[in-house]
Amino acid sequence: MLWNVDLTLVDVAIVTRDAYADAFRQVTGRPLVKLAPAMGRPDSEIIFETLAVNGIVTGDEHLPKFIEALAAAFASRRKRLVKEGHAMPGAKDALQAVARLDGVVQSVLTGTIKSNAVLKLDMFGLDRYVDFEVGGYGEEVYPKASLLQVAQGRVKRRYGFRCDGSNTVLIGDSARDVQAARIAGAAMIAVASGRSTPAELHEAGADIVLQDLTNASEVVAAVARLTSPVDRKAV
Template structure:
């Protein structure tokens, strides 16, 4: 009897596993406030603040050196927000993927400390590796996906990337990985399909329906 080939599912963190929209907007506002000396509320951020790089948003808010501001204040501001919660159904769906033989990893644009704070203990037995922006250039570059797959020992052709942003879809296609859209996240289904999504998952429970790439 031939053994089944190993496969992997890589997952974005924000907007895919974790409902972190409010915490992210609050952190952006706090960093901008610290950098400009003007108090800014989260509801004053642009509507599309979650869809663009944080440094771009901060620059539009008047921050002169967004990279320096992020390095100086982001982790502390994030740690002061209310904890972000898992989307309902995530632990059970990931457990079913593991039962189906999938190796699981996270590829996120978050820094290491916020990522560590965000990933709850319930996911520790399920997630085998987490790649942050300190480990590889952020998406849409494919480097983070390749780093995660190298750690897992899985070829790109045997992997699926699940994400909720066009950057996730672009990174997946560039990396040679199947792209699956998380329709419950921050972007519209149309935007994700335009960016190259090959399948659309309507809700977190549908993660359990993923099958190994052919």
């Protein structure tokens, strides 16, 4: 079970933008004029586009420096997350309810870099339901569909059972999340809590579209409907 983070489980957009501006200034010595839109994309892609649209000629050295600066800038603002952000309605109850399902491993498939994803969930008490070691993150330069498959491989290595389209569900809020699931052969529960409308999520190919996460029983039923029981002995 893979969860998108931003606008699916939490909304900390104000703090994220401020951290990006701080990181941009640290790396380039210039103020940030324009931040590339997220649109469900990984931080690595946003960073490269942000540098380009602000007239910075990018090289291989920029990405690791920017990621390091972004992690530090975000961590320094951790107290603002709860004040200026919030967990999405129903997120904690949904995570808790899915965690009760037999054989379920929950992690994240997110465009956010790992340290920031951990911090976002930790500050709202959502981290206890997630195994971050088998997730996929924004510093990994893969398309999101490929990153989903990377996460499946991590589950197999850590837990010893096959992880494929029959037992992998992605929950996210964007059409890009839906497209990633479709390409990777995973099931998709779309939540219309972000910037994609229910119609757009249906059109992108989501198996199930929920308005939000406020009905935990509805989330659990959707997961059960889209998955087969896992044989932990299978390899």
